[in-house]
Amino acid sequence: MKSATFEYIRAGSTAEACEALKQEGDSIKLIAGGQSLIPMMAMRLVRPAWLLDINEVSALKFITTSDDGHRNAVRIGACTRQSVVERDKALAERVPLLRQALGYVGHVQTRNRGTIGGSIAHADPCAELPLAAQILGASMILRSSSATRTVPAETFFAGPMTTATGADECLEEVRWPVWDERRTGSAFTEISTRHGDFAMVSAGAQIALGDDGRCVRASFGLGGVGQTPLAFPRLAQRLVGTQLEDEAVRSAAEDAAAESDPGSDLFATAAYRRHLARVLTARVIRAACEQARSKA
Amino acid sequence: MTDKLYPIEVEVNGVARSAMVPARVSLVDWLREELLLTGTHVGCEHGICGACSVMLDGEPVRSCLMFAWQADGHRVTTVEGLARPDGSLSILQDSFCDSHALQCGYCTPGMLIAAQGLLYTNPRPTDLQIREAIAGNLCRCTGYQQIVDAVRSAAARLAKEKGQR
Numbered sequence: 464m465k466s467a468t469f470e471y472i473r474a475g476s477t478a479e480a481c482e483a484l485k486q487e488g489d490s491i492k493l494i495a496g497g498q499s500l501i502p503m504m505a506m507r508l509v510r511p512a513w514l515l516d517i518n519e520v521s522a523l524k525f526i527t528t529s530d531d532g533h534r535n536a537v538r539i540g541a542c543t544r545q546s547v548v549e550r551d552k553a554l555a556e557r558v559p560l561l562r563q564a565l566g567y568v569g570h571v572q573t574r575n576r577g578t579i580g581g582s583i584a585h586a587d588p589c590a591e592l593p594l595a596a597q598i599l600g601a602s603m604i605l606r607s608s609s610a611t612r613t614v615p616a617e618t619f620f621a622g623p624m625t626t627a628t629g630a631d632e633c634l635e636e637v638r639w640p641v642w643d644e645r646r647t648g649s650a651f652t653e654i655s656t657r658h659g660d661f662a663m664v665s666a667g668a669q670i671a672l673g674d675d676g677r678c679v680r681a682s683f684g685l686g687g688v689g690q691t692p693l694a695f696p697r698l699a700q701r702l703v704g705t706q707l708e709d710e711a712v713r714s715a716a717e718d719a720a721a722e723s724d725p726g727s728d729l730f731a732t733a734a735y736r737r738h739l740a741r742v743l744t745a746r747v748i749r750a751a752c753e754q755a756r757s758k759a
Numbered sequence: 760m761t762d763k764l765y766p767i768e769v770e771v772n773g774v775a776r777s778a779m780v781p782a783r784v785s786l787v788d789w790l791r792e793e794l795l796l797t798g799t800h801v802g803c804e805h806g807i808c809g810a811c812s813v814m815l816d817g818e819p820v821r822s823c824l825m826f827a828w829q830a831d832g833h834r835v836t837t838v839e840g841l842a843r844p845d846g847s848l849s850i851l852q853d854s855f856c857d858s859h860a861l862q863c864g865y866c867t868p869g870m871l872i873a874a875q876g877l878l879y880t881n882p883r884p885t886d887l888q889i890r891e892a893i894a895g896n897l898c899r900c901t902g903y904q905q906i907v908d909a910v911r912s913a914a915a916r917l918a919k920e921k922g923q924r
C-alpha cells in the first residue's frame with residue numbers, strides 16, 4: 464500500500480502550474496487535497512511520473528459571495544478546502560445545497576484536506592460535490608497556458624472519473640449559480656453503509672415557489688445511479704407551475720428512477736438502487752418544497 | 760530506481776525538523792520511521808480507519824493521505840504532542856483512562872487527535888457533535904460509547920478548570 468516512485472513539482476502560481484502541464488502533459492497529475500488521489504496511488508491504480516502540487520497556490524483559494532460582475536454566482540477557488548466552505552455562513556445562505564451536500568462528504572479529517580475543485584475534477588459518479596454541481600448547473604473554469612474556458616457541469620462530467628478537462632488544463636474555479644427567488648428551498652440526502660462512506664444513492668433538489676405557492680423553478684438530481692451524476696432538467700421543468708402536489712412529485716420521482724442506470728455491487732443491487740432513486744428523489748423534492756414554503 | 764530526495768522543514772510537536780525525503784513517503788511513515796514517533800498508528804494506509812490522524816496546523820488530518828513533503832512549512836502535532844509539558848497526561852487523555860475509552864489502544868491516538876480537534880473549536884460539544892467528530896475513526900474494541908463518554912467528561916473537566924482560573 465505504498466505509492467510507486469514519482470517526482471514532484473510545487474507550483475507557486477496558476478500560471479506556473481499551467482506551464483508545467485503544457486511541458487509534461489500526460490505524465491503529470493495535479494494534486495490538490497489528495498484525498499482521492501493518494502489512496503489510488505497507494506493501491507497503484509494510478510502511477511503518475513510527476514505530481515504537480517497546487518496546494519500552496521493562494522490564488523486558487525477564495526470564496527467570493529459579493530456581487531462583483533458575476534451577480535448571480537458564488538465563485539469558489541478550486542483549491543479551497545471543503546472545511547473552509549463548510550464554515551462559510553454567507554455561502555451557506557446563498558448556495559444552501561452545497562452546504563447540505565458537504566455534510567455527507569467524508570469526515571472531518573478528509574474535509575480539512577480535501578478541496579472543492581479536487582472532488583469535482585475527480586468526478587466520482589457517487590460523490591456529493593459533483594452531484595451538487597450538476598443539480599445547480601455550476602460552471603467550471605479551466606485554464607491552460609494559452610486560454611481560459613468555461614464548461615457547464617452538463618458537459619464537464621463525461622463519465623466515471625472522466626471530465627472535459629484537457630491534459631494541459633487546470634481547474635481554476637467553480638461558479639455556483641445563486642437562485643434569487645426569495646422562497647427557495649433545498650435538500651440533500653443519501654443512503655450509505657456508514658455515514659461518510661460513498662453513497663449507494665444520493666439525491667438533491669432545489670425548489671423555488673411563487674407567492675401563490677406554485678413552483679416557479681426546480682432542479683433535482685441523483686448520484687450513484689449512472690456514469691456521471693445525473694440531473695433531470697426535463698422532469699424538473701414538469702414540476703414548474705404545479706403546487707408540487709403528491710401526484711406531481713411521485714411521477715417525477717418514478718420517471719427519474721426509470722431514466723437512471725444503476726449498477727450492482729457488493730453493497731446494493733441495481734434494483735435496490737433504482738428503488739432508492741425513486742424514494743430519495745421524492746423525499747428531497749418534498750423536503751426542499753417544505754423549506755421553501757416555510758419562507759412565507 | 761533510487762528515489763530523488765527533497766528537502767523539507769516541518770515543525771513537529773513544537774520542534775523544528777528538517778529532512779530529505781523521497782516524494783512517495785507518506786507523512787505517517789516519515790513520523791514513525793524517521794522521527795521514531797510511533798504513537799501515531801497506521802492501519803489501512805488508504806484513508807479509511809483514522810488511526811493515523813495528526814493535526815496539521817491545528818486541524819485533524821489523515822497522515823496516510825499526505826506525503827511528507829506536503830507538510831513542508833507546516834506545523835504537525837502527533838499524539839506525543841498532546842501530553843502536558845511535564846509529560847503527564849492531558850485532561851482528555853486522562854478522561855480516556857477514567858472512562859475505559861480504550862482496550863487494545865490501536866485507535867486511541869487517532870481518537871485523541873480527533874477529539875482534541877473538536878474541543879479546540881467546540882469546548883462544549885453535544886453527544887451528536889462528538890460522534891460526528893470521531894465518525895472517521897474506527898474502533899474494533901470499545902463500541903464507541905466509552906469514547907463518547909470520555910470526550911464529554913473531558914469537556915466538562917476543561918470547562919471547570921477554566922472557570923477556576
Ligand code: FES
Pocket residue numbers: 800801802803804805806807808809810811812821822823824
Ligand atoms: S492509516 Fe490512515 S486512515 Fe487508516
Ligand code: FES
Pocket residue numbers: 860861862863864865866867897898899900901
Ligand atoms: S481500542 Fe482497540 S481499536 Fe479502539
